[in-house]
Amino acid sequence: MACIEAHGLRKAFGKAIALDGVDLLVETGRILGIVGPNGAGKTTALNAMLGLISYEGDLKVLGRDPWRERDQLMRDVAFIADIALLPRWMGVSQALDYVAGVHPRFDRAKAEVLLAKTTINRGSWIGDLSKGMVTQLHLALVMAIDAKLLVLDEPTLGLDILFRKQFYDTLLNDYFDHNRTIVVTTHQVEEIENVLTDLMIIDRGRIVLSCSMEEFEMRFVEVMVHPEQVDAARSLKPIYERQVFGRAILLFDGVDHDRLAALGEVRTPGIADLFVAVSGGLPGAGAAR
Amino acid sequence: MSTLPESALDPRRIAPAVALAARQVYWSVRRELWEDRFIFIAPLTVAAIVLAGFVLSTSYSITEVLKLPPALRQDIIEKPYDLAAFAMMVTGFFVAAFYCLDALHSERRDHSILFWKSLPVSDLATVLSKAAIPLVILPLVVFAITVTLQLTMLLFNWVMMLGDSRNIAALWNHMPLLGKSLWFLYGLAAISPWYAPIYGWLMMISGWARRATLLWAVLPVIVVGVLDRLVSDTSHVQYFLQYRFFGWYAEAFDFKPHGGHLGLPVAVDPLKFLSTPGMWLGLAFAAGFFVAAARLRRYRGPL
Numbered sequence: 008m009a010c011i012e013a014h015g016l017r018k019a020f021g022k023a024i025a026l027d028g029v030d031l032l033v034e035t036g037r038i039l040g041i042v043g044p045n046g047a048g049k050t051t052a053l054n055a056m057l058g059l060i061s062y063e064g065d066l067k068v069l070g071r072d073p074w075r076e077r078d079q080l081m082r083d084v085a086f087i088a089d090i091a092l093l094p095r096w097m098g099v100s101q102a103l104d105y106v107a108g109v110h111p112r113f114d115r116a117k118a119e120v121l122l123a124k125t126t127i128n129r130g131s132w133i134g135d136l137s138k139g140m141v142t143q144l145h146l147a148l149v150m151a152i153d154a155k156l157l158v159l160d161e162p163t164l165g166l167d168i169l170f171r172k173q174f175y176d177t178l179l180n181d182y183f184d185h186n187r188t189i190v191v192t193t194h195q196v197e198e199i200e201n202v203l204t205d206l207m208i209i210d211r212g213r214i215v216l217s218c219s220m221e222e223f224e225m226r227f228v229e230v231m232v233h234p235e236q237v238d239a240a241r242s243l244k245p246i247y248e249r250q251v252f253g254r255a256i257l258l259f260d261g262v263d264h265d266r267l268a269a270l271g272e273v274r275t276p277g278i279a280d281l282f283v284a285v286s287g288g289l290p291g292a293g294a295a296r
Numbered sequence: 297m298s299t300l301p302e303s304a305l306d307p308r309r310i311a312p313a314v315a316l317a318a319r320q321v322y323w324s325v326r327r328e329l330w331e332d333r334f335i336f337i338a339p340l341t342v343a344a345i346v347l348a349g350f351v352l353s354t355s356y357s358i359t360e361v362l363k364l365p366p367a368l369r370q371d372i373i374e375k376p377y378d379l380a381a382f383a384m385m386v387t388g389f390f391v392a393a394f395y396c397l398d399a400l401h402s403e404r405r406d407h408s409i410l411f412w413k414s415l416p417v418s419d420l421a422t423v424l425s426k427a428a429i430p431l432v433i434l435p436l437v438v439f440a441i442t443v444t445l446q447l448t449m450l451l452f453n454w455v456m457m458l459g460d461s462r463n464i465a466a467l468w469n470h471m472p473l474l475g476k477s478l479w480f481l482y483g484l485a486a487i488s489p490w491y492a493p494i495y496g497w498l499m500m501i502s503g504w505a506r507r508a509t510l511l512w513a514v515l516p517v518i519v520v521g522v523l524d525r526l527v528s529d530t531s532h533v534q535y536f537l538q539y540r541f542f543g544w545y546a547e548a549f550d551f552k553p554h555g556g557h558l559g560l561p562v563a564v565d566p567l568k569f570l571s572t573p574g575m576w577l578g579l580a581f582a583a584g585f586f587v588a589a590a591r592l593r594r595y596r597g598p599l
Contacts, residue, residue: 059413059597081416090598094408096331108323109417111316149414 008070010035010156010188011056015064018051025051026062027212033205035155036185040199041192042282043209049192050089052209053160056190057086069155082112085149086158089192093141095134099127106148118151121181139170146174150182157182159191163198171195175202196278206278210286228259228267229276236270243267247284258284320417324425325433331402332395335429339438342387343445346380350449358456362463370470373453377446377473381480384445388438388484389491392430396495397510399426400503400593407598423499423590430495435484443477482564486548493578494540496585503592506599539574547572 013031017024025048033039041049055062058077066073071080093102099122107115122129125143133141142162149157163171179202183189193199206223208216218226232240232255241248243266245257258276259267267273276284329335353376361372400423403409412422450473457463498513505512521533550565569575 057414059410078416078418081414086414088410088414090407090410092407093411094331094403094406097327098330101327101330105323105327106415108326109320109415111416145411 040203085154089161121147232271396498490544492582496582
């Protein structure tokens, strides 16, 4: 069964169209990364999947309509929203008590094990923890929930690089298995590159690219072209060209690898480079429109 | 029976669902008490102030009071106990009102609403657990603190009268503390459903308004009241508010001059209270407000 299935998903806030007919299919056991500039519609898409906002079009998450069956859906879905904050007035052990009390699928022992790996003191107030520790606590709470779908919206925003790396390591090693599905959005695309199984690039409410990472590696090739080969390379219709240290780097979609290898040094592009190519601007440029 | 398909009404499926809902409401109520510790602190503070005032005034006046004839004396000794109960009751109302005004606003303000919404607790269960604070928890807190306060006051009176066994005997015999407490508990139990629409209104506003919840809660009532006075030259709104705030006293007690039992001024009359249309109408409005608050929470995100 598909974990998430959307057809013609649309959402408008007044005149602003946040999602403009999105079709989406996420199979169980995948880790999907949604990448896009600010205001591209990433959070709106996630909010629709989580039943936090109403929408037009068809959307099924774990076979349920997220808006109408939200309460049942939340037993099988866990999420960290980009601006979700754990309440500052709560104690760490109170947070454990509360989630254990209300969530039938919460494994308190597992949360305790995860917390023991951090420096978080059980007797602390959340308001006294550092930003990184609050995220660690939130992740420990969420990972101890036996959910079928985990949604993470900018989960590492504002954390330093050590915390960010540890965050994804923990997620992969201690949580992910092939019965679960993870959907994650982030601006730090280079950090999730090796984590993802699928990639979706979204801009102005539309999907501009959607593929698996195997497909990504097959389709997209970046070539640092030998100066004398530049014209030959350009004739193969690159989707993007940039200059680094006076050398032309051309990005190709679906051109034979062997043919490109003759033109220069070949490598698989980073998601960030592809993102720039397909959305025609730097990450964040969408917000300035 | 076996021909019926397994339906949602199957007790084997309902029982765990009800148990889970009950557990969620229980933990949600505890969460409210963790968050809003003023539910205990405010009544305790008022009780401490009342006690301090009582101790001071009694220390000064006890020798004079003991010289008075017994009938008059008992009245003067008893009065602070009633005043203390009254002060605690009023405190309870203000704590409840401010709690309701903040109940659905603070979680949007501090963005924790997205954390709460990531857990499988329905909006209605959340609103009901929040409604339980003014309707059930606070009256019990106020009652417990008031009884403790009055017992402490009695103990102090007793200490002041040490050395005079006749006075102590008179104090014990004439101080109807148990009766007073039951009477007070009944009063609190009557206020709860009577004020439920007020609490429901405040909670609905706290779920709706983006800021200045107090203003949004009070201003429309004032505007309607002024229009009522100026345009139609009537006082319907004023009477309506008077009845809602003070009517419970007239409806819950029996003022017939056959004298109260247990030495109390008025007798309780639960049957009259339960047959008052104003009580049930208020409850119906309260239900509407709380359901509206739950609906609003569904659509609202962080501020």
